Amino acid sequence: MEELDVLKKDWNKNNNYPTVSEQEIYTMLHKNSSSTIKWIFIISIIELSFGIILSIVMSFTKFDAENMQFLKNLNIYGYYQVSVIVMYIVIVYFITRFYIMYRRVCTTDNTKLLMKNILRTRKTVQNYILFNLVTFALVFITFASYGLKIGIEKATIEKSGSIAEIPMSVYLISFFVLLIITGILTGAFWLVYRLIYGILLKKLKKNFEELKKIDL
Numbered sequence: 001m002e003e004l005d006v007l008k009k010d011w012n013k014n015n016n017y018p019t020v021s022e023q024e025i026y027t028m029l030h031k032n033s034s035s036t037i038k039w040i041f042i043i044s045i046i047e048l049s050f051g052i053i054l055s056i057v058m059s060f061t062k063f064d065a066e067n068m069q070f071l072k073n074l075n076i077y078g079y080y081q082v083s084v085i086v087m088y089i090v091i092v093y094f095i096t097r098f099y100i101m102y103r104r105v106c107t108t109d110n111t112k113l114l115m116k117n118i119l120r121t122r123k124t125v126q127n128y129i130l131f132n133l134v135t136f137a138l139v140f141i142t143f144a145s146y147g148l149k150i151g152i153e154k155a156t157i158e159k160s161g162s163i164a165e166i167p168m169s170v171y172l173i174s175f176f177v178l179l180i181i182t183g184i185l186t187g188a189f190w191l192v193y194r195l196i197y198g199i200l201l202k203k204l205k206k207n208f209e210e211l212k213k214i215d216l
Contacts, residue, residue, distance in 0.1 A: 022214055029207045029214075030114060034105045036203045037121050041098040043196060044128070048091055074146050087135055094128040111211055118208045122201055129193045137186045141178060148174050 058064045071077040101121045108114045149171075 025210070026111060026214060029210055030105070030108065033114065033118055033204060033207045034102065036200050036207075037098065037102045037105055040121070040125060040197065040200050041095065041102050043200075044091075044095045044098055048088075048095060070147070071143070074150065076143070076146060080143070083139060087139075090131060090135075091128075094124065094131070097124050098128075111214055115208055115211045118204050118211075122204050122208075125197055125201060129190075129197060132193070133186055133190055136189060137182055140185065141182045144178055144182070145175065148178060 068077065071080050098121075101117060101124065105114065105117050105121070108117060
């Protein structure tokens, strides 16, 4: 944004040519906004690609095979497959929205419309991040809860030779610990998203504020 700051200084000094200077500032903001949204689109593609590649690589490991068998033993493997498919469909939807917003911004030649598209893009990115965080938290705590329950039952079988009645307090404490772990992991992902997308969203917000000054 250094070029924009220089233009703004010139705009304030040269009162004889406000229209030309204002157009130059708009052009700079327009270019910067389209570039920022393009990077949002690119990063989301990289993120999706990384997830797919990681899933493919993990599918050849013993760890993944054991996990899939574990889910089948719990009779929730079908639910797992459906949740994964739905998750990818929604992610592809968001990425498509990013591309659409990028194309709209590139072809925008109106200040008000550019401001509107910037707000829409920011909202879409925020919803995308929220979806990913909520999905991770729900999937993790759901499947981890099943695993925790089975683990506790197996522990009682190994200890007493049969499934003994497990006190509710054990489940409550275990679930509380699971909630803490879920919160920590979700918070860590949120920090990563804040670092990656937060910088780009701040740029769009700054551009919006500058455009609002021009539009007054």
